[in-house]
Amino acid sequence: LELNAHEKTIMSGCFVAPAGIRTRFDQIGGLGATKELIDDLIRLPLRHPQFFQHGILRQNTTGMLLFGPPGTGKTMLARAVAAESGAAFLNVQMSRITNMYVGESEKLVKAIFTLARKLQPCVIFIDEMDALLRARSSHNHGYETKIINEFMQEWDGIASGQHQQLIVIGATNRPFDLDDAVLRRLPRRVMVSLPTLQERHSIVRVLLTEDRIELIHWIAERTQDWSGSDLKNLCLAAALHSLKEHLR
Numbered sequence: 624l625e626l627n628a629h630e631k632t633i634m635s636g637c638f639v640a641p642a643g644i645r646t647r648f649d650q651i652g653g654l655g656a657t658k659e660l661i662d663d664l665i666r667l668p669l670r671h672p673q674f675f676q677h678g679i680l681r682q683n684t685t686g687m688l689l690f691g692p693p694g695t696g697k698t699m700l701a702r703a704v705a706a707e708s709g710a711a712f713l714n715v716q717m718s719r720i721t722n723m724y725v726g727e728s729e730k731l732v733k734a735i736f737t738l739a740r741k742l743q744p745c746v747i748f749i750d751e752m753d754a755l756l757r758a759r760s761s762h763n764h765g766y767e768t769k770i771i772n773e774f775m776q777e778w779d780g781i782a783s784g785q786h787q788q789l790i791v792i793g794a795t796n797r798p799f800d801l802d803d804a805v806l807r808r809l810p811r812r813v814m815v816s817l818p819t820l821q822e823r824h825s826i827v828r829v830l831l832t833e834d835r836i837e838l839i840h841w842i843a844e845r846t847q848d849w850s851g852s853d854l855k856n857l858c859l860a861a862a863l864h865s866l867k868e869h870l871r
Contacts, residue, residue, distance in 0.1 A: 624741060629734035633720075637713045637735075638742070644706035646699050652829035652851065653822025654696060657813060661687070661704050664811055665790055669708040669744045672788050684811050685781045686791040688752070690798040691815035694852025697794040700815065701748045710744040710788070717754045720770070729773040736777040736789075744788035752793035753800040775804055817850055826851050830858045 626634060648658045668675050668683055675683050689697040705712040713735060720731040739745040749755060756771055781789050793809060795801065801809075818826055823843040831839065846854060 626738065626741070627734070629730045630738040630741075632731060633713065633715075633734045633738050636719045637715055638738075639702075639705075639712040639714060641706060641709050641711060644702050644712055646702040647706055648703050650829060651696055651699050651703060652826030653818045654700070654815065657815060658700065658703075660813060661700055662707065665704045665746070665792070666708045669710050669746075669788050669790060672744075684809075685789065686778070686793070686809045687811040687813060688798065688801075688806075688809040689792065689794045689813050689815050690796070692817055692850060693796055694850030695815045695817060696851050697815050698748070698750060699851075701746065701792045701794065704792075705746040705748075708744060708746070710746050710790075711739075711742040713739060713742075713745060713747045715747060715749045715755075717751070720755075728770050732770055732773045733777055736780065739789050740787065745790075747789065747791045749791065749793045752795045752805070753797045756793075756802050756805045757800050758802045771802055771804070775808070778808055817848055818854075820844065820847070823849065823854060826854050827858065830855055834862070 648662070651658065664684070664687060674680060689700060691697065702712060715735055720728050720735070735747060739747050756774060757767075778791060781787055781791070791808075793801075793805075798806075798812070820843055823846055824840055827839045827842050842854075842857070846857070849857070
């Protein structure tokens with residue numbers, strides 16, 4: 624695979640090979656309807672692109688926005704759908720593409736998309752999308768506007784391209800801070816909410832699959848408004864406390 628210098632920078636900092644993604648949908652507790660929707664909208668076009676070259680399916684979106692409170696599983700969902708699709712995964716963060724030298728950030732943005740084309744099928748995942756593509760205003764620094772403009776131009780290239788297996792997934796806790804042009808390119812917007820009682824039960828059961836715990840429902844009932852990340856940290860803390868007591 625021949626890469627230029629900017630593509631190598633993105634490759635070293637953002638790339639995860641399909642075999643290196645260990646997250647699968649069945650390892651994510653709860654979110655049944657959300658997983659099914661993401662599977663339909665993302666996995667199908669990546670696995671079966673030939674059916675999306677004709678008729679109304681040609682209008683299928685090349686992007687999806689996952690939004691909701693922190694810790695609810697947005698990143699896990701993006702990684703899982705890439706894994707289920709057999710797609711490469713580019714985990715793009717603001718810190719990876721901001722560069723002090725004039726014009727370098729725009730070249731790195733371009734490299735994200737040129738690299739993705741070489742790796743396709745590929746999921747481009749932008750975590751904390753509002754930090755990278757927030758609404759343009761008079762308060763923006765010049766380089767921020769240039770980054771957004773370059774991103775939009777490259778993104779439009781995906782939509783107009785033929786037989787491309789590329790999807791952009793954005794995640795944010797603050798969807799209303801995103802630039803309007805970004806939101807127009809993300810008509811598929813999926814809210815990833817805090818888990819219900821039933822979903823908390825499912826999350827805890829998945830987290831404790833290898834542990835013999837009989838208090839799963841008791842935990843789920845007492846953790847209203849807890850995120851999946853909160854539940855994971857709770858289970859880890861409880862396991863460490865139990866181990867500490869055992870070793871005394």
